[in-house]
């Protein structure tokens with residue numbers, strides 16, 4: 001037996017399975033799951049009926065790809081219909097009897113009606129296991145204190161995350177962010193955390209405010225890990241460098257809350273971002289499809305497509321071929337960190353995609369490119385459109401802020417460097433409109449990247 005401190009993985013038996021072994025395990029679980037979904041949910045039964053299939057017809061991943069996709073609108077529709085007809089939100093979607101359902105989480109739900117995740121104790125255990133796998137890979141061990149500085153409400157990065165940390169034996173301090181920056185820093189002093197979990201933008205803000213509020217720089221807080229969550233900045237090399245330097249900590253990006261899709265990055269090499277390691281493949285079948293035609297895209301190195309996921313070995317609300325609109329890129333090459341499994345990068349949202357001279361442009365990619373010039377820029381920007389997308393008449397107009405203290409006379413030089421970078425990395429030549437820091441409104445919730453201007 002290897003002492004737990006030296007064990008590199010939480011669940012060695014599963015996490016080191018070969019590609020073929022994991023695919024075989026997925027297929028075996030998939031066959032059981034589709035039968036279960038069909039038998040227990042009118043919503044999923046209808047999906048099979050639409051193509052005249054029965055669960056026993058699903059013998060391969062290709063067979064399964066015939067089942068129609070499930071969309072967020074359908075999810076919301078089924079929730080509403082359930083409430084109307086049965087007086088509860090999960091009657092049509094949940095597959096477990098009501099007395100087995102112990103938790104309901106939701107997406108952040110900043111736009112429209114929140115979509116719900118329904119979990120039994122078994123599902124809660126699966127989510128806990130995934131959190132344990134992620135933090136264990138990053139080097140967290142029992143005895144480490146983790147400060148959870150994220151919104152703690154219904155959001156899946158709230159309670160499910162606290163529970164997952166407890167499950168692996170580490171100590172969570174669910175301080176939240178509702179009490180403000182000072183309170184977070186007070187709890188750093190009071191509880192001596194080794195790690196903090198926060199959005200990258202909150203992390204940058206802490207670095208800025210720390211000397212004023214505590215009398216010392218953030219690198220003296222004693223934090224050894226910074227875990228990015230809730231927004232994509234954790235995948236940006238420039239942001240990672242700022243966080244790593246500012247806190248004197250190792251920086252990890254991770255995703256996954258009250259559901260079955262979980263990943264965590266590694267910090268090798270630290271100045272780069274090589275995607276997140278997909279840690280939950282035994283409970284989540286990932287497929288990629290073309291965002292327009294919805295045709296399947298093979299899951300191989302370099303493939304980009306809209307992610308479609310299916311929960312495996314899941315009881316409560318086992319989503320099946322759910323297309324949430326996130327675009328992923330797959331990295332199947334072995335990682336230099338030595339950790340097993342395939343990796344993915346979240347490219348952006350399919351419905352935010354713009355087309356400029358035939359090039360697909362995601363606002364997330366624009367954000368990432370702009371952030372590469374931090375701290376000369378604040379990172380805040382808006383894409384200005386004359387008419388709704390996705391097709392944009394070139395050039396793409398971007399309004400962006402230069403940072404406090406950046407001399408206006410140096411803007412042409414900066415713009416030239418950015419233009420070169422945009423041509424290479426985003427493959428477009430945008431038109432920049434510079435504004436001083438704090439011109440673009442800051443939004444507490446989901447940031448709006450695109451603004452359609454009235455003519």
Ligand SMILES: [Zn+2]
Pocket residue numbers: 265266267268274277335336337338339
């Ligand atoms: Zn790695």
